Amino acid sequence: MKASPEQPASSSPASDQIDAIVRGTPGWHGETLARLRASIRKADPDVVEEIKWRKPSSPDGVPVWSHDGILCVGNVLKASVRLTFPKGRQIKDPKHLFNSRLDSATVRALDVHQGEVVAEAALKAIIVQAIELNLAAGKRR
Secondary structure, three states: OOOOOEEOOOOOOOHHHHHHHOOOOOOHHHHHHHHHHHHHHHHHOOOOOOOEOOOOOOOOOOOOOEEOOEEEEEOOOOHHHHHHHHOHHHOOOOOOOOEEEEEOOOEEEEEEEOOOOHHHHHHHHHHHHHHHHHHHHHHOO
């Protein structure tokens, strides 16, 4: 299979590439990304890790977690580490984890700032809903 321009082929698995991104992200940003990743993997042992959207400003690409479709995308920003959920608008968030992209018609995001701790049970509930939405979408096709 030929690689697309957005996602060049790599000789290492995506999980190894995400390991490298985490190791290469200094300070609290890297620690936060590692914790969020561990929470995602714990919430969904069948999650598929991918790297997408390589470009000159992001040559390592962007970590993506999928299960029958994208669950969430991880981005390291200047003031936060963001998990963006493409179907976030459809996800119930009783613990109010979503604190960014609230004006979007489809996505919602969770920005984690330095020193903040994310409630793992609440994040797991969001991930489980994202999986259910992806599975339901697959059944409608």
